[in-house]
Amino acid sequence: MSALLSVRGVAKRFGGLQALSNVTFGVGDREIVGVIGPNGAGKTTLFNVITGVYAPDSGRVTLRGMDVTGWAPHRICRLGAARTFQIGKPFAALTVLQTVRIGSLNRIADMAGATTHALGVLEQVGLAAKRDVEGRHLTVIERKRLELARALATGPSLLLLDEVAAGLRPPEIQEMIALVRRIAAGGVSVLIIEHVLEAVMRLSARIVVLNYGEVIAEGSPESLVNDPRVIEAYLGEAYSLA
């Protein structure tokens, strides 16, 4: 497996809470990998460590063959890993186009070129009609799409999606699944944290299960739904019958 992202033995502690311990997994080129686990399992902390928001206490993170452990988030973004935030962080006073263009400026230095690029990304995620709306006036799904657009505009080879389907209605979830598939088909690898199991099961080729900060299982969606450890930790009895 050619590792685009490799996480080896990563641990992170907050005071008395061991948020992550000895987490090891990888994402290959053009792969969609899911991360599931109950609330507080350490999923978002894992994203924060990968994208440089926190430096891990121990372990290494490698991206595109470079050891990026302890790098600042903007450097990791420039190297090619872009993330969305679980709780959308729109630039409240900036328009949708301005927000996405700031992402585009990451790879395209001139404003005209970046504007054209940003408009293309907005078209792709279905936000083109909202280009002149300020961030604070967006609905929940529009914010999710804006998060996705901003991350995509930075030109990533790895996209980290933190619960992009949570809070959406069923038809919107279908749209989001189709959208992520299209992005992946364009050659971008995706690492996805998701509570909406339908989304993560249908999208991911491989899923990593976290519980109390540890990887308790890893495998294809089909193999995991029958894994007793996963059922006990997360899926629950009902899911095993389904």
Add this chain to the structure above:
Amino acid sequence: MSARLALGLAALAAAAAAPLVAGQHLLTAFIVALHAAYMALAWNVAAGYAGQFSLGHSLFYGIGAYASTMLYLKLGLTPWAGMFAGAVLAGLVGVALALGVYRYNVRGIFFALVTLGAAEVAKGLADNWDWIKGPVGILLTMKNAPGEFFFLRREPYYYVALAMVVAMILISLRLERSRLGQYFLAVREDEAAAEASGVDTHRAKTVAIGLSAALTAFAGSFYAQFYLYISPDTVLVFEPQLTMMLGTMVGGAGTALGPVLGSVLFSGLGEALRNLPFENTRQVVIGSKLVYAILLIVILIYLPGGLITLGRRSRRA
């Protein structure tokens, strides 16, 4: 866009013709207003665009005033050049301050307090520094020497102040259309999201403070050449900072014309208040501060984006 350009050129033409009709007293009021507008725009680069709410910009103003004056008195360097030296020095001090402050992740209200403290420290140092005459201050001699930035009449000062404001508006507009300016906005809106968009937020904030500090220093040099007297009590106190903030917040932070609008309004108000039937200077000072405060509160409550948003609202409606 062309309508706005035409409006801008008409305003510029009117401003350029003003000395032809204004008397010396009114011209002085105009110079004060333009000077305030320039300072406000310079502070706006850091506070309005990049969201770095510095309360210590009097420090950079003071550096500008003292640098051009000392270089002139000790080395005979014309203040026309000395003001650029002051800008470089203020820029370097601003960058050093920013590097120190951001190194320890000091943000928001704490950033404001640290910068305020830095200006206070600078005033304390200046008060005790004999080489720059401490609290006594420095008096420049009035003379006619255009090559050395000294004029006997008000008109040349007026045109210099006007040119500075026009240049500062153009710099602001250019900034708004640049990658750096977009990065400033991203930092102001949300630093975590800015970093996730590939923006080096530490660098952007440091550049914003350095640039804003350097631009502010020019105003200090202008003050020295116009009033011909500087002291820690005039240029290193909170007063210049207050002028920058009032104009910017009232007119509209993070815009290229808001600070001009707010500054002109406040300067005009100050002038009008001086003509009210007060019994002595003390009453004028207290009375006008009261009016400023009330006006500021009213505008911040009803027009949080500043007066400039009035135009936007009516356009949308």
